[in-house]
Amino acid sequence: MPALPGLPDVDVTLRRTARARRFSLRVGQADGRVTLTMPLRARESDALGFLRAQEDWLRRALSRVATGQIVTLGAVLPYQGQRLTLATGPGRSVRIDGDLLLVPGDAARVGARVRAWAMVQARDRLAEASDRYAAMLGRGYTSLALRDTRSRWGSCTIDGRLMYSWRLILAPAEVLDYVAAHEVAHLDQMNHSPAFWAVVDRLYPGWEAPRRWLKTHGSGLHAWQFTI
Structure with a gap:
């Protein structure tokens, strides 16, 4: 499982699917789990580049996830x-x-x-x-x-x-x-x-x-x- 380094590090699950035509990120609203969906033939290095480019958006989305009570x-x-x-x-x-x-x-x-x-x-x-x-x-x-x-x-x-x-x-x-x-x-x-x-x-x-x-x-x- 790759991670986006920072404060804190963010673990990311990579998901390959034949239906994907481009990279996309999803943040689970219940648990904060981050999933990066990618086309079957896409290179992981390109996916990680997309992830880094979306870091600001991702960290804002994670900050809105409800904390456990x-x-x-x-x-x-x-x-x-x-x-x-x-x-x-x-x-x-x-x-x-x-x-x-x-x-x-x-x-x-x-x-x-x-x-x-x-x-x-x-x-x-x-x-x-x-x-x-x-x-x-x-x-x-x-x-x-x-x-x-x-x-x-x-x-x-x-x-x-x-x-x-x-x-x-x-x-x-x-x-x-x-x-x-x-x-x-x-x-x-x-x-x-x-x-x-x-x-x-x-x-x-x-x-x-x-x-x-x-x-x-x-x-x-x-x-x-x-x-x-």
């Missing part, structure tokens, strides 16, 4: 538009009490317990939203799955399988609803044509604002680390 007692976790402070709680279940998220048990397992709880909440909310929009559309979906995807917030297959990132539960409620409406709209239009956006507008008027929120703040949802 560990889910532990005392942390303030975003949840559906709320800000919940994690605290020790009684009993056996994680629960919300005002502006607190009470987490019982061993402090070393707080992150894992909160992640499991958040995934249950995400499934319930996304199923409710998907059911609501599917009913409005007059179409059904075949299954709903949760993933910790970093490249997309949701997807819909041609046979009606919906997939969502469970981290949407950390976003404001209207953002989760928009993503659900977006994916359900694909049950009618498997594209991003004007007809597709017309369906989205019918299901969720005002979708532009939550879409902008995701573009601006979405990477911050991936910054939360639930395990150390």
Whole structure:
């Protein structure tokens, strides 16, 4: 793995692909991983020259990557538009009490317990939203799955399988609803044509604002680390 020297050095993954016609750089918004994509027959020395020429842009992009935030007692976790402070709680279940998220048990397992709880909440909310929009559309979906995807917030297959990132539960409620409406709209239009956006507008008027929120703040949802 080559590195761009500096303060600090930047490790770069080279990726050759037959589809590439020129060099391109990508910085992962969740983890800051740098990938330089290059044509199959390109010389590595030319790729490294391109990398050096793009150093200023690359370091600016890396400076904007969200830093990791560990889910532990005392942390303030975003949840559906709320800000919940994690605290020790009684009993056996994680629960919300005002502006607190009470987490019982061993402090070393707080992150894992909160992640499991958040995934249950995400499934319930996304199923409710998907059911609501599917009913409005007059179409059904075949299954709903949760993933910790970093490249997309949701997807819909041609046979009606919906997939969502469970981290949407950390976003404001209207953002989760928009993503659900977006994916359900694909049950009618498997594209991003004007007809597709017309369906989205019918299901969720005002979708532009939550879409902008995701573009601006979405990477911050991936910054939360639930395990150390």
